[in-house]
Amino acid sequence: MSLTRRQFLLRAGQAGGYGSAFVLMQSLGLLPVPEAVADSPLRLVDGKGTRAVILGGGIAGLVAAYELGKAGWSCTVLEARHRPGGRNWSIRNGTEVEFTDGTRQTCAFEPDHYFNAGPARLPSTHNTMLGYCHELGVALEVEVNSSRSAFMQSDKLNGGVPVAERRVVNDTRGHVSELLAKCIRKGALDEDMTDADRERMIEFLRQYGDLNPDLLFRGTQRSGFKIPPGADLQSPIPNDPLAMRELLDADLWLGTFVEEVPEWQATMFQPIGGMDRIPFAFASRLDSVIRYGAQVKRIRQSDSGVTIIYRESAGADQAADRTIEADYCICAMPLTVVRTLDADFSPQIRSILDTVQYDSAYKIAWEAPRFWEKESNIYGGISYLQQAVDLVWYPSARIFSEKGILIGGYSIEYLPAETSAASSLVRSDETYRSPARNGFTFGSLPNLQAKLDASRRSVELLHPGHGKDLANPIYISWGRIPYNLGSWISFDWNDQRALATLQSPDRRIYFAGDHTSHIVGWQEGAALSAHRVINQLGARIQSAG
Amino acid sequence: MSLTRRQFLLRAGQAGGYGSAFVLMQSLGLLPVPEAVADSPLRLVDGKGTRAVILGGGIAGLVAAYELGKAGWSCTVLEARHRPGGRNWSIRNGTEVEFTDGTRQTCAFEPDHYFNAGPARLPSTHNTMLGYCHELGVALEVEVNSSRSAFMQSDKLNGGVPVAERRVVNDTRGHVSELLAKCIRKGALDEDMTDADRERMIEFLRQYGDLNPDLLFRGTQRSGFKIPPGADLQSPIPNDPLAMRELLDADLWLGTFVEEVPEWQATMFQPIGGMDRIPFAFASRLDSVIRYGAQVKRIRQSDSGVTIIYRESAGADQAADRTIEADYCICAMPLTVVRTLDADFSPQIRSILDTVQYDSAYKIAWEAPRFWEKESNIYGGISYLQQAVDLVWYPSARIFSEKGILIGGYSIEYLPAETSAASSLVRSDETYRSPARNGFTFGSLPNLQAKLDASRRSVELLHPGHGKDLANPIYISWGRIPYNLGSWISFDWNDQRALATLQSPDRRIYFAGDHTSHIVGWQEGAALSAHRVINQLGARIQSAG
Numbered sequence A, B: 001m002s003l004t005r006r007q008f009l010l011r012a013g014q015a016g017g018y019g020s021a022f023v024l025m026q027s028l029g030l031l032p033v034p035e036a037v038a039d040s041p042l043r044l045v046d047g048k049g050t051r052a053v054i055l056g057g058g059i060a061g062l063v064a065a066y067e068l069g070k071a072g073w074s075c076t077v078l079e080a081r082h083r084p085g086g087r088n089w090s091i092r093n094g095t096e097v098e099f100t101d102g103t104r105q106t107c108a109f110e111p112d113h114y115f116n117a118g119p120a121r122l123p124s125t126h127n128t129m130l131g132y133c134h135e136l137g138v139a140l141e142v143e144v145n146s147s148r149s150a151f152m153q154s155d156k157l158n159g160g161v162p163v164a165e166r167r168v169v170n171d172t173r174g175h176v177s178e179l180l181a182k183c184i185r186k187g188a189l190d191e192d193m194t195d196a197d198r199e200r201m202i203e204f205l206r207q208y209g210d211l212n213p214d215l216l217f218r219g220t221q222r223s224g225f226k227i228p229p230g231a232d233l234q235s236p237i238p239n240d241p242l243a244m245r246e247l248l249d250a251d252l253w254l255g256t257f258v259e260e261v262p263e264w265q266a267t268m269f270q271p272i273g274g275m276d277r278i279p280f281a282f283a284s285r286l287d288s289v290i291r292y293g294a295q296v297k298r299i300r301q302s303d304s305g306v307t308i309i310y311r312e313s314a315g316a317d318q319a320a321d322r323t324i325e326a327d328y329c330i331c332a333m334p335l336t337v338v339r340t341l342d343a344d345f346s347p348q349i350r351s352i353l354d355t356v357q358y359d360s361a362y363k364i365a366w367e368a369p370r371f372w373e374k375e376s377n378i379y380g381g382i383s384y385l386q387q388a389v390d391l392v393w394y395p396s397a398r399i400f401s402e403k404g405i406l407i408g409g410y411s412i413e414y415l416p417a418e419t420s421a422a423s424s425l426v427r428s429d430e431t432y433r434s435p436a437r438n439g440f441t442f443g444s445l446p447n448l449q450a451k452l453d454a455s456r457r458s459v460e461l462l463h464p465g466h467g468k469d470l471a472n473p474i475y476i477s478w479g480r481i482p483y484n485l486g487s488w489i490s491f492d493w494n495d496q497r498a499l500a501t502l503q504s505p506d507r508r509i510y511f512a513g514d515h516t517s518h519i520v521g522w523q524e525g526a527a528l529s530a531h532r533v534i535n536q537l538g539a540r541i542q543s544a545g
């Protein structure tokens, strides 16, 4: 595929959300349009003690073990870490963070604070995950993901002074409405519309853009106020409109589109106390089914079963290789790890492992007094910048309390080859578009300190005077996190044929994880992939028995 | 003012939020542009026991008494009802509702449920109210006011089948973007833009509207899915786009604009357990300063003080007229009530009382199992319809619990003259635009049962099969609620000269309440109006002493 074509698909994928590249490929005739069927619901078939070994105790592995356990299977989960959840990881006081390149950090937050280093949001359409929270008694609260009071900042807009998101959104709409009304008035759509439709369209645009009687956009109260309404005689005065040209220069659209992607839309939820309340709730039901500190090394299968060799490490010095046999295996580890294992996969699987690409998302968390609430009326939501650190997120846990956690950066970062164990994570600048370009700038910063400085600088740009209030940083770079080596399978990589291969068993080995679903980068994809595997296994033992 | 002019201002006021009529009048040269100064902050001056009698224990009266009390004033609040809060009223099991026309209802909700019959939302920009919640220890939670999963319904759209709000929002944007891109391509804006700007504008529109490579809008994942993304091979398929003509016919814009009005924007809050937690928190600090069951009848003032006669009713049969004297009076009752009193106001005040108009908002609440969550992923937010009952609101308290309160209707209702004690509430159909036209239809329904039926019908239209699940209705019609006789001063009525009069003392009488502010229909306006009066009183005793 030509670079242009590929970039185009990539852009469509980013602007429209995951999977729009698929749809586009379909509409371009690059893929056969499959029959329109929804996911099959989970059907549990009595396993009668059939043994399943599940590799990886992330959401996919936990869901598989939990449901198969209900259905009378005999399950073992091998999990390399000493905790459940995989990418679902909440960092608190005392958490040790170690990168593959040897970088070490220890979290020094105050006791009540947590930082969801991986997943932080549950969309209201993710019924499977919400259902598990309900079933397992994980208490949820509303997660506020967008706020019109959050800021947007570009050196090219408003002289570099941040503006509230409501100004970008509504001034853009005002300008677009004015321009279209003007064209219609000029007769540019006379061939396409009846007179009556034109009039209705113009009346609509007047409201849509809050245009003045001459159909000009001269600012709107929707964009907030220079002088807010009060109880004195003074009437409120709206902000002056931002110029369309500056808005185009600033290119802050991604931040305004996010809330139109169904999965980033209100109403979103979060477990009270940290996202890891979910895997811990699963783990408490699974108990001894999970073996922690069990690092899978070798995978072999025969006509009658699978044999897994793993290294069990109780402490730092004690490690021993162990063997486990089972009838079936569910491989729910990231492909970046799977490809490093000694395994007798089919050539089809091997070729996927050889070519797959993962992204490396990073997040930086700080502890700080809640100046964003007190001074800017920002309670939750995300500010966007065109800077090395291009996003500042205000987690909505414990709103109104004294201090909070601030996410000073969350984006896909360029990972230089020399620091990365997973060479496929290295991507050239070319394939990145804004804001991933900022991810390239960020990823090229020489060291941890430079990255923290960039983060502090972005917070300072948005909240002048408060860069200095940031304390106890934690930087997570998922491409360098052992046992993950990436944040998710690259949206750019997605390929319907590969997906079909990953969704079919390699003899007795079934692949699970969000990377085997259309819901990449979401726990819902991981959970539903486990359901798919369970249905496949159920059908298999049913037809066998 | 001609009807057209007046309607135009009214529309501008509605589309842009309160006060945009003011701004428009200013920009049309109808009002002098005042100097741009923000509200003066509250300054407390030692009252040294100066006596203030405060008429009405709504938010304005409570704030006045609370702050003056801090400053060493001797305050008495006369409140006709047997509870504090006025319009801030949460209805629970056992609450008796009685209209001026004799209609009686008793609330039969389950114990944990409440219905905020008046205020239900605190915007994050209302620092005064949020500050009081903090100061008084009123616990807040996020109130979810809009959800793209909520529905929009018109008989003219999609064959009458409700569509998720995300479809209306994003399909509209898609069509607008396509039309403008087309005009630009045709050269309609060649005079206004450079070649480079045109290209940038088109690239922006492609993203803004999620247009296809030919710059046509053919649907978008932002509008949700026919086949949602899953973990099977099936790719997601977005909904088919709604036609622009149908969207124009349906005229559901108001519902989509609401979230662009700063005061209806995320992040919003609500007190946990009911909005009345706020007045009860004030009341617990004020204690015996408030006299309940004290209905003001007569107001007189001299050069040295004010004399108020009120009727004190302890029980139904015991009532006695009492007199209270004070140095100053703060009149914080609705003007619909004030005008019925025997009072020696100035001619300026009297002429305002003679002409003022109030709106009559209504709300209908039901108790029901949370089918909207379980079946439609709606957690909070508001659905809009073009029906007699044109709005269904899903309060976000206790999300995920078994049953909840559903608001089946909240709008401004036409109040026929014969049923209304306050004749100024009678407004003709002419002055109403959509959706107030629905308010006319609703208000013309013959009786309570017909109104409840209309409410049930709207819920049934949005959630087929669930009309029958609605139980224990409560209908509040603010124009018929004693001691309020209206929901708020009419946005249509607002008049800068009248406001100036109401903001100046009538000798020793000061007017407070949201109707004396630019923040009509919000507690923030009531609270800030109290601050203004306190500042005025402080300046007065300071210059006197």
Ligand SMILES: Cc1cc2nc3c(=O)[nH]c(=O)nc-3n(C[C@H](O)[C@H](O)[C@H](O)COP(=O)(O)OP(=O)(O)OC[C@H]3O[C@@H](n4cnc5c(N)ncnc54)[C@H](O)[C@@H]3O)c2cc1C
Pocket (backbone or CB within 6 Å): A055, A056, A057, A058, A059, A060, A061, A078, A079, A080, A081, A084, A085, A086, A087, A088, A117, A118, A119, A120, A121, A122, A294, A295, A296, A297, A332, A333, A334, A337, A361, A362, A363, A478, A483, A484, A486, A487, A488, A512, A513, A514, A515, A520, A521, A522, A523, A524, A525, A526
């Ligand atoms: C930065 C970030 C933000 C995200 N945001 C969200 C969000 O807001 N909402 C949401 O729902 N989702 C979000 N996600 C996605 C979500 O985290 C994943 O979809 C989900 O957690 C994946 O689960 P999984 O079981 O497929 O994989 P993982 O969680 O990666 O589980 C794999 C498991 O395999 C184990 N393992 C690896 N190697 C070995 C080995 N050799 N031997 C034994 N075990 C091994 C790992 O320790 C791990 O426990 C986010 C992810 C990231 C990284």
Ligand SMILES: Cc1cc2nc3c(=O)[nH]c(=O)nc-3n(C[C@H](O)[C@H](O)[C@H](O)COP(=O)(O)OP(=O)(O)OC[C@H]3O[C@@H](n4cnc5c(N)ncnc54)[C@H](O)[C@@H]3O)c2cc1C
Pocket (backbone or CB within 6 Å): B055, B056, B057, B058, B059, B060, B061, B078, B079, B080, B081, B084, B085, B086, B087, B088, B117, B118, B119, B120, B121, B122, B294, B295, B296, B297, B332, B333, B334, B337, B361, B362, B363, B478, B483, B484, B486, B487, B488, B512, B513, B514, B515, B520, B521, B522, B523, B524, B525, B526
């Ligand atoms: C349907 C509805 C929805 C609303 N939604 C919101 C919202 O979401 N958020 C928000 O912040 N605001 C909202 N408001 C507005 C808010 O309720 C008001 O702005 C605020 O409560 C007004 O306070 P007040 O003290 O000015 O008036 P009131 O609350 O009306 O107080 C007047 C007081 O005077 C008393 N009184 C009347 N007559 C007499 C008499 N003769 N003698 C003695 N006492 C008397 C009354 O009993 C009452 O207690 C809403 C209002 C309504 C009606």
